[in-house]
Amino acid sequence: MAKVKSLSDLNKMREELQSKMNLREKGEHPDSIVQIKVSMATCGIASGAKEIMDYMINELDNRAIDAVITQTGCMGYCYAEPTIEVTLPDNKPIVFGYVDTKKAQEIIEVYIQTGKLVDGIIPVNYETVNNE
Amino acid sequence: MVKYKKQIRIALRNCGFINPENVDEYIVREGYAALGNALTNMTPEEVIDVIKNSGLRGRGGGGFPTGLKWELTRKVDADQKYVVCNADEGDPGAFMDRSILEGDPHTVLEAMAINGYCTGASKGLIYIRAEYPLAIKRLKIAIDQAREYGLLGEDIFGTNFSFDVELRYGAGAFVCGEETALIHSMEGLRGEPTVKPPFPSESGYKGMPTNVNNVETYANIPVILLKGADWFSSIGTEKSKGTKVFALAGKVNNVGLIEVPMGTTLREVIFDIGGGIKDGKKFKAVQTGGPSGGCLTENHLDISIDYDNLIASGSMMGSGGMIVMDEDDCMVSMAKFYLDFTVEESCGKCSPCRIGNKRLYEMLDTITQGKGTLEDLSKLRNLANVVKDTSLCGLGQTSPNPVLSTMDNFLDEYMAHVKDGKCPSGQCKALMSYIINADACVGCTLCARVCPVDAISGEKKMAHLIDDDACIKCGACMDKCKFGAIFIQ
Structure with missing residues (x-):
């Protein structure tokens, strides 16, 4: 990987990464890629986030659903771990809490495949500096 | 939706959004731009001025102005200086720093490099407890990736500034969160505090000037540089700027990691964000500042949270643990729990802390057994004040706080244990x-x-x-x- 040798290098790199990520997320099938983030801090993993992540990877694969699944750190909803954030194409991200494999299956079958909301949505209760 | 937007995430801005094991995602969210800009377009003095003007104060608990600390380290002349990140989070029930390190490790690396540029240090050390294996793993990945991109190492951003970061593991001793003890532990000595002065900014790691900041403090730095001091100081109260991360725990419905602007009231935190007390019970008290802090009662619910208000109310900010108690919790047992913790964690160097806390614990134990007398109560208060006044470091100076604040606010419960042989909340087994x-x-x-x-x-x-x-x-x-x-x- 190229080294960052100046501030303009960094800015260029950020733009490239941004467009690369846009491409990865929307590129081949602009309307069909689902993004899923699994909250995987120590606490999330302890309450079973790893199993959920594995389960979702397998399930989405079995059903041939195009999805990008990544891990993130703590989302802050400790009371509702494991938590996952699902972003359907052209939709706002939605956070689901108390996700076990049954719930994960429901999320895939109902929300991801038909777009209908299911129970267990955690309202986002903060602002971030990036989206002000 | 009542609880919407009570929170603003600055230190936690990337937690839960990015993959912590991929530097690219951090860069996309303006990562390392603050470092790049500081190195390319600003002098160290200018950077320090921004931090000073922002009003940022140390988030580890003490609340010392961060910019001033940096300036003090900068002013000392030395061949080698060190930047230390204190990731020895030890308060029971607190996990703010762990979450930041696990969710956004690069922000800490970036801020440490900025600090190195300001103070003239080329080496950074993160003192992290070995009980945080995932945080350690993600930090290691982050350091490797930053080195690969040339964001750590020699000639960063094409300037002649060089900086590298290493990890140092702690064995999880509470006292090592105190900066002098932390430095001794890193040097391979016993983790015991020493008298200040000299402050680490003059003589720290290996006798060299050392700047020690907490994880959360560092996590604020890149944003302050990107958005400016004015923006940051517009959030918060007159003397406490910005936001504070709290680990909200105990008997609330929505336990979790929250970040609120300074000046938010305890009521908003517990009832709006925390969703109120579990099972519809009655709120009794909230302990802030961990074993060094104090408990606050219903009368304090409307004070706005900042460093000075919490101290004035008999507690402290601390690192951000917030434990909520309901009517079923016995305050004497609560004080005993914290004393048990400090007795266990006292390093044993000074006698007020080593012996005094042990005696305090024994007295509390006698009271919870129903064998206490009124004389014990006055002895308890007396000894608590002596330990507070004569201990060497912060651990001992603050360890009697849970006793003193529960005695101030819940003397009737102590009296019930001593006079009537009853525990009003039915927690003390011997009295049931x-x-x-x-x-x-x-x-x-x-x-x-x-x-x-x-x-x-x-x-x-x-x-x-x-x-x-x-x-x-x-x-x-x-x-x-x-x-x-x-x-x-």
């Missing part, structure tokens, strides 16, 4: 009696069979009786009774 209501008891013998110490006697189909002296108050009989005939008094 399990009693069988003879009218409701049908004599099924289930309780007698389940009792592990054979304290229950009675003929079949006749009312049973519990021998209070033999009873160990395990509650097994009450769980088993199908007729609700057993109650606690």
